[in-house]
Amino acid sequence: MPKVSRIIPILENLLFFWLGLALVLSLAGDSLNIPSLLQVLGRAHPLILHFPIVLLLMAVAMLWIKDEKIKEIGTWVLLLGANLTGLTVLAGLLLANEDYDGAMLFWHQWLGVASLGLSVLIYFYRDKSSSFLKISTGALAVAIVLTGHFGADLTHGENFLLTPIQSNEEEFVALDDAEVFQHMVKPILEAKCISCHKEGKVKGELRMDDLAGLQKGGKNGPFVVPGDLKESLLIQRIHLPEDSKEHMPPKNKAQLTDEELEILQLWVESGSSFEQKVTELESEEPLFQLASNKFSNQKSYTFDAASDSDISELNNFFRKVNPVFPGSPALEVAYYGTSAFDPTSLKDLKSIKEQVVKMNLNRMPLESVDLSFLRDFQNLEELQMNFTGVTPNQLSNLEGLENLRNLAISGNSLGAEAVSVLEKLTQVKKIFLWNSGLDESSKENLRKALTTAHIDFGFDGKGIIYALNPPKITFDKELFQDSMELVLSHPIRTAEIRYTLDGTEPDSISSPVYTAPIWLKKTAQIRAKAFAADWTGSLTVSDLLFKSGIQPESYRLAFEPNTKYKAKGAASLFDGIKGKTGHGSGNWLGFKDTSMELEIFIAENTSPNEISISLLLNEIAYIFPPENVEIWTGNQQGWQKLPNTDNAQSTKIEEVRFGMLTFPLPETDFDKVKIRLRPISKLPAWHPGAGAKGWVFVDEILLN
Incomplete structure (x- = not known):
């Protein structure tokens, strides 16, 4: 035992060395210049941390047992575990200087130091009293568990321990409510990026769990530059080859799918807005197409469904009442046949006033009809009254409909006096006012009053030359056997489509004109462009097809x-x-x-x-x-x-x-x-x- 007796004092003295050094690094680590060799020790923190956890918990268990021999072994285990804890805490404090910050780091760091301090305290005062031993070892066990919990959150993401038993039901998001960043981009960042760029762990000085951090960017540049793929750090890093050191996510992490890559790129191309709603995108935009597949048009409603008998009674040859989608309590009402319209039939709808969210009264003669009944339809979201003869005075009945979002009143001679009524409809997000008798001054006043609404006054092409949409290329598959039919089309039938099959840019003079389906018999790179009088040529559309x-x-x-x-x-x-x-x-x-x-x-x-x-x-x-x-x-x-x-x-x-x-x-x-x-x-x-x-x-x- 003489050799053992010489080791014990060394290990006991080392405890004070670890504790003192840990306090120095905890309190003044930010101001110290850490040598590269010690940084290597810091990065060994994840490797060695498991040993002291096991040893300290073993020591706690042994010290609670009344058998003196087991307690003696427990004392040895505690001494060894405390020294390894000191080494682990030291490594962790060195590692904390590398891109780590925040509340989680604070708790992980100081609970680790507390675990070291408690283990030292218990070792030297283990024989003081049984009550002290039980309280202090219990506190040590709790400190170890909490240290591990915050450490896991730092490494793997917030609430890592309890995630498997928490509800994993996806939040239902309706297309009308979906936001591009919040519901399309942010979930990708949370799943693939935030574990390395969040509070407590800020690699490259870039925080991605915080909107201000995203807008600020990191030490290597701006996170995104609206519309600029080349200068956006996000796009640069996700498109690097996977074995590149700067590729994100790192190659040992779950990689982005093709759809996720496309969403991120399209978001930056469209201006990388943090507030834009999906419905503000043009329906032809690829990002909107992706969103329409991702989010449901089937909005959820909290009100009760109307009775089948009420719906059945309201349906007849001039009026249809249907759910907005199968199983929904929300209803849409549409009137047909101008000659059969009876204004008094509008009052029949009061039996379903809570359920009606869409109402189509297009071309019904409403000029002298009392529309005050609409005030009872508090869940009404869309109202169409195109070519109905409504007057500004009648439209004042819409002011209290808080859920009204879409209003179509084109083809009515409203005049300038309608502005004072319409400007009060601040809840409406889309208004269609084609051929409504508004002069330019009235239109401008309405735009200023309803800054958050999209107001469509119709098309005026005077003196403006617009670009054509590109033609559409239709084929069976990209890789064909003997031959394949290739069809080019354009929604404007008078448009001339010119094409090439060798990858060169088509022009309006020398390129062949498409007149009938093309039969490909060899590999070709087709490019096509549309031309028409009084229009500028379309963008070029292209495809590669292989025999x-x-x-x-x-x-x-x-x-x-x-x-x-x-x-x-x-x-x-x-x-x-x-x-x-x-x-x-x-x-x-x-x-x-x-x-x-x-x-x-x-x-x-x-x-x-x-x-x-x-x-x-x-x-x-x-x-x-x-x-x-x-x-x-x-x-x-x-x-x-x-x-x-x-x-x-x-x-x-x-x-x-x-x-x-x-x-x-x-x-x-x-x-x-x-x-x-x-x-x-x-x-x-x-x-x-x-x-x-x-x-x-x-x-x-x-x-x-």
């Missing part, structure tokens, strides 16, 4: 693709499955540190005359066209290299898209082909990652 080629006998890659982007290896290049625009979709082969070098062995009597290479292009994610393309054909006599062909390189950051390289093959006999694609070695100066290596992504090789 599946000759299947080779065998093939082999000289170098394996990057392990993160290896799909099914070389087999993916001939499986007839087109990759998606997300480079992490699992169908792409990615190369960065090596060239993509592929040998293809062709069956006898097979003579392909061209080879096409399907690429992914996404400059913000460092995915560029290859820097160099080399092609050989071969036979028993050896390899013959094809002449070098110029390969267009990216000149700016563009949207994610497919690319295609097509090269003619010689008419000479050959039974094998070799391709070498070299990734861009240095990204150009205009790119945010200038000088870094780029990627080449390939999903299909086609021989035709």
Whole structure:
């Protein structure tokens, strides 16, 4: 035992060393310059923290047992556990200097120091009294549990421990109530980003659990720049290759899905508003289309349903009463047939006044009808009275309808006197006033009075030339066998559609005019544009369509693709499955540190005359066209290299898209082909990652 007796004083003295150093770092750690070697010790905190937790809890249990031998062992365990606690607390305090801050850190830090202090106190005063021992060890156990709880919250997110037993029901959000940031963007950030950028853990000086923190940005730049994908830190980081050090989320965390990537990018493109509602987006916008699939039009209501008998009695040949959607207590009412309209029938609706949320009175003669009955319809959200002859005086009955959001009163001669009535309808968010007799002064006064409402006064095209919508390209699938029908269309029938099949930009003079369906018999990059008199040409719409080629006998890659982007290896290049625009979709082969070098062995009597290479292009994610393309054909006599062909390189950051390289093959006999694609070695100066290596992504090789 002499050796043991010499160790005990050392361990006992170390307890005061740990405790003193812990207090120094707790109180003055921010002002100290921590050496790199000690930072390594700090980062070992997650590795060593489990040992003292187990030892201290074992010691607590042993010290409560009356058996003296077990208590003696417990004392040894306590001494060892207290020393390991000191080392762990020291490592944690060093780690806290690296991007950690906030209330959770405060409680985790000081409860850890308290656990160390209690373990030291218990060790030296363990024999004072049994009541002291029980109280102090109980307090130590509680402190350990709470320290672990706040530590888990710091690492894994708030309330990590209890999340599995809490309700995981998703909040029902109606499309009319949905907000772009709150209900589409924020849930993505919470699931994939906030665990590393929140109170207590602020990596890169960026807080994402707080609106002010998001708007402020981090040490590397603004989190988002409205409308600017290139300068927005969010977009830069999420599109970096997964094995990049700056890729977000880190590669050991759950990655963003294709839909989440698209939502974040579209949010920034649309102006990255933190208050915009989904319904404020144009219905043609991709972000609105995503939202319409995500959120329900089926708004929930708290009022009771009307009786079936009441609804049945109200339905007749000139009036229809129906639920706004199956099973909903909310009702919509519509009147039909001007000649059959009886104004007194409006009073019949009082039996369902609580349930009516939509009412359509279009083209009903209401000029002399008393509309005061509408005041009882307190849940009315939408009212249509187009071409009904209503007057400003009648519209005053709408002032008290607090839930009214949409009002359509086009085709009524209201005049300037309507402004004083309409400006009181501050609850309304959309007003349609086509052909309503309002002069420009009245319109401007109404706009100023109802700043939060969208007011549609109708279309006035005097002296204005508008751009056409782009044409629509319709086809069966991107990868076809022998041939495929391609249809171009435009909602304006008089519009002329011009197109190209070689990837060049169509113009209004030399490009072919679309007159009938196009039958594709080879791989093509179609671009189409609409033109019409008194309109500017539309934006160009494009698609890449591939003819599946000759299947080779065998093939082999000289170098394996990057392990993160290896799909099914070389087999993916001939499986007839087109990759998606997300480079992490699992169908792409990615190369960065090596060239993509592929040998293809062709069956006898097979003579392909061209080879096409399907690429992914996404400059913000460092995915560029290859820097160099080399092609050989071969036979028993050896390899013959094809002449070098110029390969267009990216000149700016563009949207994610497919690319295609097509090269003619010689008419000479050959039974094998070799391709070498070299990734861009240095990204150009205009790119945010200038000088870094780029990627080449390939999903299909086609021989035709």
